[in-house]
Amino acid sequence: MRDNQEFCKCKNRPSVYSEEDDWGYWLVCAQCRKPIEDSYTYFNHYDGEDHCDDD
Ligand SMILES: [Zn+2]
Incomplete structure (x- = not known):
């Protein structure tokens, strides 16, 4: 990990x-x-499975 x-x-x-990790x-x-800066976006309701967003 970088200091700065x-x-x-x-x-x-x-x-x-874009790059991604487990959470976004x-x-x-x-x-x-x-x-x-401020570009990080969390995945919605990430549960490790593919599912549809029906909202
Ligand atoms: Zn640049």
């Missing part, structure tokens, strides 16, 4: 990609490869 968690500060991002996903800048 830095976020992307690019003003003009050419593109982003976040966006990463393709230019500097740092995460986009």
Whole structure:
């Protein structure tokens, strides 16, 4: 683990990609490869199984 968690500060991002873990996903800048601040999104009702969102 890094001591300093830095976020992307690019003003003009050419593109982003997403990475995910067991609880959610976040966006990463393709230019500097740092995460986009506040981009982390939790999966809804993650239970390890595929299911439909019928809300
Ligand atoms: Zn960046």
